[in-house]
Amino acid sequence: MFNRNLPIGTRDEFGSVAQAKEKITNQIQDYFRNRGFQKLTTPLLEYKAVFSSMEQQTYQPYQMLDEHGETLVLRPDLTLPVARVMSTTGIKTPVKWYYSGEVFRVKKQLSGSYNQRTQAGIEIIGYRSLKAEWECLTAAIELCQQLAVNDLHVELGHARFVNAVLHALPLNTLQQATLQQALFSKNVTAYQAVIAPLADDPFYPFLEIWPWLFGDFDQVLQQLKLLPDLPELQSILQELSATQAFLQQQFSQQSIELDLSIESPQAYYTGMIFHGYNDSTAEFLFSGGRYDQLLSSFQNTLQPAVGLAFEVDQLAQYTAITDTTPTTLIYFDAASWGAAQQTLQAQPNSSLCLAETKHEAEQIARRTNSKLIDVTEVNP
Numbered sequence: 001m002f003n004r005n006l007p008i009g010t011r012d013e014f015g016s017v018a019q020a021k022e023k024i025t026n027q028i029q030d031y032f033r034n035r036g037f038q039k040l041t042t043p044l045l046e047y048k049a050v051f052s053s054m055e056q057q058t059y060q061p062y063q064m065l066d067e068h069g070e071t072l073v074l075r076p077d078l079t080l081p082v083a084r085v086m087s088t089t090g091i092k093t094p095v096k097w098y099y100s101g102e103v104f105r106v107k108k109q110l111s112g113s114y115n116q117r118t119q120a121g122i123e124i125i126g127y128r129s130l131k132a133e134w135e136c137l138t139a140a141i142e143l144c145q146q147l148a149v150n151d152l153h154v155e156l157g158h159a160r161f162v163n164a165v166l167h168a169l170p171l172n173t174l175q176q177a178t179l180q181q182a183l184f185s186k187n188v189t190a191y192q193a194v195i196a197p198l199a200d201d202p203f204y205p206f207l208e209i210w211p212w213l214f215g216d217f218d219q220v221l222q223q224l225k226l227l228p229d230l231p232e233l234q235s236i237l238q239e240l241s242a243t244q245a246f247l248q249q250q251f252s253q254q255s256i257e258l259d260l261s262i263e264s265p266q267a268y269y270t271g272m273i274f275h276g277y278n279d280s281t282a283e284f285l286f287s288g289g290r291y292d293q294l295l296s297s298f299q300n301t302l303q304p305a306v307g308l309a310f311e312v313d314q315l316a317q318y319t320a321i322t323d324t325t326p327t328t329l330i331y332f333d334a335a336s337w338g339a340a341q342q343t344l345q346a347q348p349n350s351s352l353c354l355a356e357t358k359h360e361a362e363q364i365a366r367r368t369n370s371k372l373i374d375v376t377e378v379n380p
């Protein structure tokens with residue numbers, strides 16, 4: 001029998017939700033166009049190989065076969081298709097793209113989140129400087145302000161931090177993996193069991209507090225004084241501190257946090273990572289980071305790149321939409337078409353009633369609680 005249910009994890013959108021999402025997507029895209037970014041559109045379907053640098057532990061892509069038996073996926077990410085575009089076209093860098101679209105991530109059942117989500121984002125390709133991260137963060141904060149997200153927390157992190165510490169410890173690969181797993185899952189018992197034999201290591205005072213190393217930027221930075229002096233760690237901390245100083249100067253009211261104990265949201269990040277959240281949404285409002293190696297996996301040249309994506313579904317919760325459901329219906333006939341058009345322009349929340357007879361129009365007006373204007377009487 002014909003199945004009228006929606007596939008798991010999908011939904012129909014109409015009314016204020018659909019309007020809020022349209023408004024936000026337009027606002028984000030207008031903002032970036034005005035900042036000199038260029039629009040890029042990529043297809044919903046891609047070859048599966050495009051996404052091979054994404055770890056898919058928490059979700060799977062929707063898959064299908066094309067007519068030659070090649071595996072296609074509904075794109076689970078919008079950054080990797082941009083990398084593919086850069087490698088298959090001769091587009092010169094630096095370049096700044098903006099885009100919006102749907103991404104599809106099949107979540108574990110009962111996770112409560114949707115498998116189809118709308119993102120609007122940017123990719124800045126060809127700039128090595130921290131200024132690229134700063135442009136992303138400036139845009140993210142300014143747009144959240146415009147969208148009236150007033151309790152925004154911006155959290156910074158670094159994709160190389162965890163590995164830099166793990167490699168400095170006298171542990172074999174398996175022990176490193178166990179420690180990382182315990183840290184990311186905040187499994188304190190397992191974590192303490194792995195660090196116990198390291199009590200004499202110079203990293204031990206730091207290891208004791210590592211799982212709790214997140215929160216207010218300055219407080220976390222203070223605790224990082226426990227770290228032994230390693231050039232790789234120092235350069236990571238310098239980047240983060242310079243970014244915090246920049247943000248404080250530009251947005252003195254903005255709360256900035258630091259988290260050096262979380263898993264990178266995307267496996268392809270190689271540098272600073274950042275996201276925004278607030279206390280009332282379970283998911284990030286935006287998320288991004290630097291991914292300098294990604295383009296080299298598609299082509300033979302290394303390209304520095306930074307980007308971020310806004311989660312339009314999450315932001316939609318903040319957007320107040322004035323109801324535009326028509327409250328006035330305009331009844332007309334062939335001779336009064338012009339008058340009907342004029343009334344439509346002049347009356348807010350109005351719509352043409354396409355009923356054949358006046359009687360039918362009156363019935364529709366009653367059913368939809370609308371006022372009926374009859375322009376055949378104005379222009380008989």
Ligand SMILES: N[C@@H](Cc1c[nH]c[nH+]1)C(=O)O
Pocket residue numbers: 077078079121122123265266287288289306307308309
């Ligand atoms: N594609 C990333 C966000 C991003 C855009 N550019 C860089 N990162 C995500 O969905 O999490």
